[in-house]
Amino acid sequence: MKFAILVNEGPYNHQAADSAFQFCKAAIDKGHEIFRVFFYYDGVNNATSLGQPPSDDRNVTKNWQKLAEENKVDLVVCVAAGLRRGITESNLAQGFRISGLGQLIEAGIHADRLVTFGD
Template identity: 70%
Template sequence: MKFGILVSEGPYTHQAADTAYQFVKAALEKGHQIHRVFFYHDGVNNSTKLTEPPQDDRHIVNRWSKLAQEHNIDLVVCVAAALRRGIRDDILAPGFRISGLGQLVESGIQADRLVTFGD
């Protein structure tokens, strides 16, 4: 199955950012495809390379970058939501790109299921 993923909450504050990652990882292990992961609302905060968690904690941003690199996953950050929160191209972690909301709608059209992680 081809999944589209929507992440609506920020890292560390909310479980959604972790659960989305675990879901994507599990889906890939089962042989499913990920059409795109779209970051919206505070979810855009998952994309900044300025993120520095304590060393004994998981690195949510690097985890996404690594997964994107290994499985060629499209990680898209909403431009309007990103600019509102001070996220720009020059601070994006590897594997992320900034684009418009149309990418979310298109994922809903192209994927077999669009799965939301947020409240």
């Protein structure tokens, strides 16, 4: 099965980002494909290169980067939501890209299921 994932919450203020990441890992481990992960609303904060979590805490951004690199997962940040929250090309973490809502629509069309995490 091919999944598209929508993440609407930031990495450290809500469980949604961690749940989305764990879902993606489990789906890939079971042989499914993650077509795209689209970060929207506060979810765009998963893509900042400015975060500095303590060494004994999880690094959600690095987790997404590793998942994308190892499994060829497309990580897309909504441009409008990103700009509202200060996410630009200059502080975007490697492995993420900025684009518009059309990428979410395309993901929904090409995937068998669109799974949303967060409000």
